[in-house]
Amino acid sequence: MTTPQSAAALPDWRPTLPWPGVEAHKHARGRLGVVSGRATQTGAARLAARAGLRIGAGVVRILCPPDAASVIAPAIEAVMLTAFTSDEALKALAQGMDAVVIGPAAGVNDATSANVRALAETGAALIVDADGLTVFEPWPEELFGLLDRDDVLTPHEGEFKRLFPGLLDKGREAAARAAAKRAGAVVVLKGPATLIAAPDGRLATNDNGVPWLATAGSGDVLAGMIGGLIAQRMNSFDAARAAVWMHAEAARLFGPGLIAEDLPEQLPAVLSALYAQRS
Structure with missing residues (x-):
C-alpha cells in the first residue's frame, strides 16, 4: 500500500510526534x-x-577529525563538539547516543x-547520507549487512x-520498496515526490515538495531532521516521513x-502549527 502525505491531507504521523512533557530535560529529549x-x-x-537541534533533539554533538575542530568551534553555539582520531575513538564517543548522522x-x-x-557496532540508529552511501558503491552488500530496521538511508x-543498480528500471515506487527490503532499513528516495520505504513493504509518497529545495545543503538539513526525530525515539519510518514533510513545508514557508x-530557522513555525493541531 502506498500512503500519500500532502499539505492538503493532514499526515497520519502527527500523533507520533515527540512533544516534550513538563518534566522533560535535555537528555530525555534524545542525543x-x-x-x-x-x-x-x-x-x-x-x-x-542545527536541523537536529531545531527539530527537538535535546543534545546534539558534532564529532569531527582534529583538524576540523578549530573551524567548527567558532561557528556553533548550542551544538556541542568533540574531536576523534580513529574509528574506534568515534565508536566510543557514539556509545549512549540515540542516533548518528554520517x-x-x-x-x-x-x-x-x-x-x-564502527558506528554500526553502537546502539545508535544510523542516518547514512551522501558520502556515507557513495563510499560503499563497490560493495553495497557490506553496507546492508551493517544496517537494521531502525537505520535510514537517504539517497x-x-x-x-x-x-541499487538497475532497480530504478522497475519504476521509483517498486525500486524504493525493493531497496528497503534489500538493505533491511528505511530508504528515503529523494526527488520532486520523495518516497519513504520501510523494509516491511510500507511505502509513503510525499507530494508537498517545492522547487526551492533544489539548493546545495538541503539534503544535509533533511538528514539532521530525520536524526533529530529518531533521537527523540520516534519510529524511523514515521520520523523519515515527518521530516520529509516538514522539510518541504519549511521551504514552502520561506x-x-x-x-x-534558512531551513532550520523555519522549523519553529512548522512545529508550532503541528503542535496547535495535535490531538
Missing part, C-alpha cells in the same frame, strides 16, 4: 551525533546538527567506510543508482531565495 568531514568540509555537518561531506574514502562500520537518485541555512 544526536553528527559526523563531520575534514576542515574544508564542515558546513554539511553544521547544517545537519555521510554529509564526510569524504569518499577509507576513513568514512571505517567510521560507518538522491544518483546515489540510489550506485547502491519561498524564493531559500538557501539551506
